[in-house]
Each structure stands twice: as structure tokens, then as C-alpha cells.
Amino acid sequence: MVRDVAFGQYFSGKSFIHRLDPRAKILLLIAFLVIIFCAFNYFSLLIVTIFTVLCVAFSGVSPKFYFKSLKVIVFIVIITSVLNLFYGTGEPLWQWSIFKITANGINRALFVTVRIICLIIASSCLTFTTSPTELTDAIERLMKPLNKIHFPVHEIAMMMSLALRFVPTLLEETDKIMAAQKARGADMDSGNLVKRAKALIPILIPLFVSAFRRAYDIATAMECRCYRGGSGRTKMKTVHMSMRDGAACILTTLMIIGVIVCNLIFTAVI
Amino acid sequence: MSSILELKNLSFVYGLKTPFEKKAVDNVSLTINRGEFIGVIGHTGSGKSTLVQMLNGLIKPTDGQVLFDGEDIWKNPKDIRKIRFKVGMVFQYPEYQLFEETVYKDIAFGPLNMGKNADEIDNAVRRAAEFTGLGLNLLQKSPFELSGGEKRRAAIAGVIAMDPEVLVLDEPTAGLDPVGRDVLLSQIVQYHKNRSNTVILVSHSMEDIARVADKIIVMNKSHLVMFDKTREVFSRGRDLEKIGLRVPQVTKIMLELKEQGFELPDSVLTVDEAFSALSDLLKKEGKIW
Ligand SMILES: Nc1ncnc2c1ncn2[C@@H]1O[C@H](COP(=O)(O)OP(=O)(O)OP(=O)(O)O)[C@@H](O)[C@H]1O
Ligand SMILES: [Mg+2]
Numbered sequence: 001m002v003r004d005v006a007f008g009q010y011f012s013g014k015s016f017i018h019r020l021d022p023r024a025k026i027l028l029l030i031a032f033l034v035i036i037f038c039a040f041n042y043f044s045l046l047i048v049t050i051f052t053v054l055c056v057a058f059s060g061v062s063p064k065f066y067f068k069s070l071k072v073i074v075f076i077v078i079i080t081s082v083l084n085l086f087y088g089t090g091e092p093l094w095q096w097s098i099f100k101i102t103a104n105g106i107n108r109a110l111f112v113t114v115r116i117i118c119l120i121i122a123s124s125c126l127t128f129t130t131s132p133t134e135l136t137d138a139i140e141r142l143m144k145p146l147n148k149i150h151f152p153v154h155e156i157a158m159m160m161s162l163a164l165r166f167v168p169t170l171l172e173e174t175d176k177i178m179a180a181q182k183a184r185g186a187d188m189d190s191g192n193l194v195k196r197a198k199a200l201i202p203i204l205i206p207l208f209v210s211a212f213r214r215a216y217d218i219a220t221a222m223e224c225r226c227y228r229g230g231s232g233r234t235k236m237k238t239v240h241m242s243m244r245d246g247a248a249c250i251l252t253t254l255m256i257i258g259v260i261v262c263n264l265i266f267t268a269v270i
Numbered sequence: 271m272s273s274i275l276e277l278k279n280l281s282f283v284y285g286l287k288t289p290f291e292k293k294a295v296d297n298v299s300l301t302i303n304r305g306e307f308i309g310v311i312g313h314t315g316s317g318k319s320t321l322v323q324m325l326n327g328l329i330k331p332t333d334g335q336v337l338f339d340g341e342d343i344w345k346n347p348k349d350i351r352k353i354r355f356k357v358g359m360v361f362q363y364p365e366y367q368l369f370e371e372t373v374y375k376d377i378a379f380g381p382l383n384m385g386k387n388a389d390e391i392d393n394a395v396r397r398a399a400e401f402t403g404l405g406l407n408l409l410q411k412s413p414f415e416l417s418g419g420e421k422r423r424a425a426i427a428g429v430i431a432m433d434p435e436v437l438v439l440d441e442p443t444a445g446l447d448p449v450g451r452d453v454l455l456s457q458i459v460q461y462h463k464n465r466s467n468t469v470i471l472v473s474h475s476m477e478d479i480a481r482v483a484d485k486i487i488v489m490n491k492s493h494l495v496m497f498d499k500t501r502e503v504f505s506r507g508r509d510l511e512k513i514g515l516r517v518p519q520v521t522k523i524m525l526e527l528k529e530q531g532f533e534l535p536d537s538v539l540t541v542d543e544a545f546s547a548l549s550d551l552l553k554k555e556g557k558i559w
Contacts (some may be wrong), residue, residue, distance in 0.1 A: 072518060095401075173366075176361070176366070177366065177367060179323070179328050179361065180361050180364065180366070180367035181357070181367060182354065182431065183326060183328060183354055183359040183361070183379055183429070184354075184379055184380040184428060184429065185351055185354055185355055185366075185379075185382060185383030185384060185432070186379075187351060187383065188384060201369065202367075202369045202379065205369035206366055206367055206368065206369050209366075209414065210366055
């Protein structure tokens with residue numbers, strides 16, 4: 001069913017990474033994502049890979065779920081790496097009409113594969129170990145300076161957390177509506193593209209109707225509790241940076257220095 | 271009587287092979303005969319909805335078989351749609367499935383999927399609307415303009431319009447006003463009488479079940495604990511209480527009177543029955559003439 005996707009799921013736990021400040025996690029993830037694309041030779045790529053493995057190990061989430069989240073993007077990985085394989089420059093090792101494979105092409109294909117996999121695993125590590133509320137909270141706090149230029153940070157964050165909150169609800173609702181229409185003989189798995197698109201109507205309309213109904217309900221409920229926007233609100237849970245976050249920052253910095261040093265010592269292969 | 275549905279060692283597990291594995295139905299075997307009115311009762315989360323969803327192949331049993339007319343419904347997975355026309359299923363809160371521009375078109379959705387022609391569809395829609403007490407003047411309205419109770423009727427009509435041999439209703443009266451509940455229930459009984467189709471009704475109201483069902487399926491923690499005639503099931507009030515259920519109020523009163531030593535029948539299901547049983551008793555003791 002729709003719910004089987006592991007990407008974006010949260011697993012509660014008490015691992016090292018679970019207990020990091022979510023703000024630190026987001027910033028470190030961004031740093032790591034940048035560094036992934038700054039690894040130009042196999043030594044720096046190795047460092048990046050090791051760091052990714054460490055993330056998995058310290059997250060306390062079974063590697064099984066990381067593999068599951070990779071399943072979703074297998075296609076993208078295969079297509080991009082095959083394209084890269086044929087786009088290399090230099091002496092061809094093998095050629096057939098316009099298709100040629102070069103050493104550079106092979107390197108590129110390998111790099112792009114490892115990079116995408118590391119990227120997905122690291123991002124999954126964030127969502128696996130951080131609850132949606134923590135995540136939006138952290139984003140709100142990180143974006144706070146934007147308030148100065150009248151960017152509605154709180155409203156955007158509230159919208160994000162409401163949207164995230166309703167993802168599982170709407171998925172469940174979709175399952176129910178699909179079952180009800182199937183019980184009336186709706187046929188969703190056969191026919192051509194047009195027919196299949198049409199078969200979605202009996203599902204989408206009730207889904208939209210219920211989404212609007214829920215939106216009105218929640219707006220009323222919020223107003224009943226005197227919600228009136230972000231100014232002057234306090235937080236129920238405040239997070240503080242701790243030693244643990246310091247350690248994580250140092251580790252990440254070491255990794256970044258490692259990658260840069262490797263890049264300086266060894267020649268780039270792509 | 272010939273059997274229409276037969277369940278053999280039926281089990282269902284939600285989230286198989288994930289950390290959230292949950293056994294919702296465990297090794298249920300029973301036989302339902304043609305034309306019976308079956309009640310299904312059980313505590314919240316006992317697996318009633320899961321059980322009935324397997325009857326028309328909306329979910330595939332993780333173990334065991336469902337036989338319809340003696341044939342495994344999953345023998346040929348391509349034909350599962352045909353089973354859904356024969357075993358009609360009305361969900362909890364079915365009004366959320368309405369989607370068409372008019373009530374008429376929405377009720378016609380099922381028959382249309384069956385490939386019926388325009389005349390047959392028109393016939394089916396009108397008959398179904400009549401059965402559920404939906405005024406013909408409502409048929410050209412948008413389903414979203416109806417009241418809650420009318421929506422419920424429209425949704426039920428959408429299933430009845432397929433003229434299924436077995437009609438399954440999962441708590442059809444939940445959330446309706448007392449009069450609405452009674453009317454809807456009598457209409458279901460009327461439907462059962464007129465067409466002599468098999469009806470399976472899931473309900474939390476023991477009074478309703480006692481009034482209408484021939485036989486009762488009692489579920490507890492994903493197991494089948496009783497499957498017997500209504501009277502037999504409700505004569506085991508103490509056993510029902512142990513699994514968080516109760517017997518209808520009048521049955522309970524009569525049961526307690528009996529335990530006090532009064533000579534009364536084993537299980538009394540309705541107020542009318544109680545009245546005649548009590549007046550018989552009083553006559554016998556010479557209190558009234
Ligand atoms: N989609 C689902 N995914 C996972 N578990 C589920 C799902 N649906 C139901 N369950 C679980 O299966 C068990 C049986 O649920 P079911 O809906 O069959 O109960 P029920 O008897 O119909 O309850 P109620 O009277 O409240 O409608 C419950 O413990 C429930 O938590
Ligand atoms: Mg239920």
C-alpha cells in the first residue's frame with residue numbers, strides 16, 4: 001500500500017543522533033550534502049562514505065530501513081549513472097558507433113552513484129531520527145533572522161507542521177476511499193493511461209472534500225484555543241546545544257578537513 | 271439450507287514483516303448459509319471490520335480461504351471484481367465515498383462498473399433509492415448538498431444498486447439520530463425479507479442485533495469465540511461480559527430475575543417477549559387474571 005515507503009518516516013529512539021539538537025542536525029546535514037559534491041577523488045569519496053556509514057551506525061535505526069528508502073530511487077541512480085557512463089571525456093576504452101566508454105566515464109558513473117546513495121542515506125538519517133514537530137520547530141528557529149525582512153517565518157513553519165501532520169491521515173483516508181470504491185467495482189489496475197487517469201476521479205474528489213473539511217475543522221479548533229499567530233508565543237519544548245552537539249560538529253569538521261586535504265594531495269579523477 | 275460463504279482457517283496480519291505487525295484475525299472458520307441474517311459483535315479492535323473486508327476480497331487473507339458458493343474467491347485473482355459485485359460491502363461512514371455530480375450518478379457507479387445497460391441501471395438506481403428511503407426528488411441533487419443521514423442512505427443505495435447476493439454492512443447506523451437508526455435498521459430488515467438475500471451486519475448495539483439477527487458471530491481479540499443462534503449467544507450473558515460485551519438491557523433484567531429464582535425462559539431478546547413472559551408468569555402465580 002501507499003504507506004510502505006520508508007523515506008521520510010520517523011523512528012523514535014534514544015541514539016546519539018536522536019538526541020542531537022535538531023538545528024545542529026539540519027546544519028550539519030547541509031554541510032555534508034555540500035561536501036559530498038566536493039569529493040573529487042577516491043580518497044575523499046571514501047571519507048564521505050565512511051562518514052555516511054557512521055551516521056547509520058550512530059542513528060540506532062536498522063540498516064534495513066535505509067535500504068528501503070534507497071529502493072525508491074534505484075531507477076534514478078541507474079539512469080543517471082548509465083548516462084554518465086557514456087558522457088566521459090578522453091580516450092575511449094570501448095566504442096560502438098556513437099557510444100563510447102572512457103575511463104573518465106566509468107569514474108563519473110561510480111561517483112554519481114555513490115554520491116546519490118550517500119545523499120539519500122544522510123537525509124533519511126535526519127528524518128528517521130527527528131520527529132516532524134522537532135524538524136519544523138528547528139527550521140522555524142533557524143529562519144528566525146528572516147523575520148527582520150518581514151518574511152512570515154512562523155506562519156510558514158506552522159503550515160509545514162500542519163501539512164506534515166496530515167500526511168499520514170490523508171494516506172489512511174486514501175486507503176479507505178480506495179477500498180470503498182473498489183467495493184463498488186472501481187477498476188484501478190487495468191486499461192490504458194486515459195482510463196486509469198479517469199479511474200482516479202472517484203478517489204480524488206472524496207479525498208479533496210475531506211481535506212477541505214479537515215482544514216476547516218482544524219482552523220476552527222485553533223481559533224477556539226485562541227491561536228493568533230506567532231508573536232509572543234512561547235515553546236513547550238526548548239532545545240539547547242550540548243556537548244553532544246559540539247562533538248558532532250567536531251566530527252563533521254574533521255571529515256570536511258579530510259575531504260579538502262585529500263582533494264589537495266591527490267589529483268581529481270572527474 | 272445451502273452454504274453461500276465458507277471461511278476456512280482465515281487469518282489476517284496487518285503490516286506483515288514490518289515492526290508494526292498486528293494479527294487482526296486469527297484462524298477463523300465458519301459457514302454462512304444463503305438467506306441468513308448474521309450479526310457480528312465484538313469489542314473495539316477485535317477484528318470485525320478486518321474479517322468482513324476479507325469476504326469480498328478487499329484484503330487478501332494472509333492465511334486460509336474464503337469460499338463463495340464453494341469456490342475459493344482468490345483462485346483467480348483477476349476475477350476478484352466479480353466477487354465484489356456478489357458480496358456488496360458498505361463501510362463504516364460510507365458517506366465519504368460519494369463523488370459524483372448527482373446522487374443518481376453516484377448510485378449508478380456500481381451498476382455501471384458491472385457493465386449493465388442504461389435501462390437496467392435506471393431500474394437499479396430507483397429501486398435502491400426506494401429501498402433506502404431516499405426520496406426520488408433527491409436523486410438530481412449534488413450528494414454534497416444532502417444532510418448526513420441522507421448521504422448515508424445514498425451511499426448504502428450505491429451498494430444495494432448492485433443487487434449483491436450477500437450484503438455486508440459495517441456499523442451502518444453509527445452517528446445517526448435514534449429515529450434515523452431505527453428507520454434505517456427496519457429498511458435493512460425489509461430489504462432482507464423482500465429479496466431473501468444474505469445480510470451480514472456489524473454493530474455495537476446489542477439491542478439492534480437482538481432485534482434483527484438470526485445468528486451472531488462474536489469476535490474477541492482477533493479470535494472467533496461464538497457463532498450460534500441469537501438466542502443461544504445472548505443466553506451466555508456472563509461469558510459476553512467477560513469479553514467486554516453485554517446483552518440487551520431487557521435480556522439482562524430477565525436473566526437476573528431468573529437467577530433470583532423466578533421461572534422464566536432462558537433468553538429474552540425484546541421488550542415484547544419480556545412482556546409476554548412476565549405476564550405468563552404472573553398469571554401462573556395467580557397475581558393477575
Ligand atoms: N490499516 C491498518 N493497519 C494496521 N493495523 C490495523 C489497520 N486496521 C486495523 N488495524 C488493527 O487491527 C485490529 C482490528 O481492527 P478492526 O478495524 O478489524 O477492528 P473492529 O473490530 O472493526 O473495531 P471497531 O469496532 O472499532 O470498528 C485493531 O487492533 C487495529 O488496530
Ligand atoms: Mg470496525
